[in-house]
Amino acid sequence: MAAEHFMDDTSSDSDNSSTEEDPEIPEIAPPPAEQPTPPPPTPQSAQPSRTPQPAPPPARARNGPYYELRHTLRGHTDSISAVKFSPDGTLLASTSNDMLIKIWAPATGELIRNLVGHTKGNSDISWSSDSVYLASASDDHTIRIWDVDSGITTRTLRGHSDAVFCVNYNNTSTLLVSGCLGGDVRIWNAAKGKCMKTLNAHLDYVTAVHFNRDASLIVSCSLDGLIKIWNTTTGQCLKTLTEASAEAVWSVSFSTNISRQPFLMHLPLSQLFLTTHNSQHVQFSPNSKYILSTAHDSAIRLWDYQTSRCLKTYTGHTNAQYSICACFSVTGGKWIVSGSEDSRVYLWDLQTREVVQVLEGHEDCVVAVATHPSQNMIASASINSDLTIRLWVDRGPPIPPAAPAPPAAAE
Secondary structure, three states: OOOOOOOOOOOOOOOOOOOOOOOOOOOOOOOOOOOOOOOOOOOOOOOOOOOOOOOOOOOOOOOOOOEEEEEEEEOOOOOEEEEEEOOOOOOEEEEEOOOOEEEEEOOOOEEEEEEOOOOOOEEEEEEOOOOOEEEEEEOOOEEEEEEOOOOEEEEEEEOOOOOEEEEEEOOOOOEEEEEEOOOEEEEEEOOOOEEEEEEEOOOOOEEEEEEOOOOOEEEEEEOOOOEEEEEOOOOOEEEEEOOOOOOOOOOOOOOOOHHHOHHHOOOOHHHOOOOOOOEEEEEEOOOOOOEEEEEOOOEEEEEEOOOOEEEEEEOOOOOOOOOOOEEEEOOOOOEEEEEOOOOEEEEEEOOOOOEEEEEEOOOOOEEEEEEOOOOOEEEEEEOOOOOEEEEEEEOOOOOOOOOOOOOOOOO
């Protein structure tokens, strides 16, 4: 078994460091802007012009974001656990403990169809790269692959012995990875629906799994408090990330043994009340150089997993009880987006860690967020007493008032 590398206890959160490259797909840097030629000096004998000069333009407003509510989607009858935009941006999928998957038109907020077939609540969904298929993970121990246009299940993947909490396609949609309540991670041939490899990955619920850009690596996290990096081909654990902070409790001990409570087994992860600071969601950045993780200490962390260093920590939201995901937004500015237990959606500047906007409108804990692949649009979803999906659109900076016209020059 490959050696597992842990964070050195003396390492610290390098919040003032730069990630050097934003965690989007790297682009060629533009050439440096040419410096304007300074005007020639004014001779001392020259008299200033008597013509009044226009007032200087108002200070430019901060460069976003400026999200506002566009649509409120209603229809789920139990806690919503996931929302995902299709890669082509034309559809939004949501799933819930009501066993349904709903397909929406984000442009209009219209419900297009329901996908019906699971026999227990659902916890996660993932789109294929061509936006044709959707994979869903359910407490009925199965993963279903749906043809979204027809609403038909094309394959049902069986093999997990417990509720399936998370699922993700790779970028070419040839593979699926899933994680379950029992701690196993499975890698599937998506076309055949066959399990290729089973990893005895964690000692507790696997709460998130994600491929890097070329699918050579898988990242997983669990309520056992560990984030693990796996070689997709060999199934070897290459690295384990864990917190050096004393306030994070990384060996889970529940005040009541949730995994043995039969009346809670049907609930999706978003409804489980947890009392420990543990890892609950994780994903690679779009350029696969970093990992974003959330935990029950109300902190989101950006990791350089190659060096096992936590580069940045984003705080200000509330996350102590529920499984709340966070994600990147790279269509406009470079933001980190997350739900919160105070019924809000938070946006941080990726580099400065500043909270740049807080979206209000939900009436209960916001557990799911997603960002549109090409537009400045965010989807957020809530639980229990709210049960809505809200679509937020960046309206752009406010138009400053026009400067008053200068007085006419005296003749």
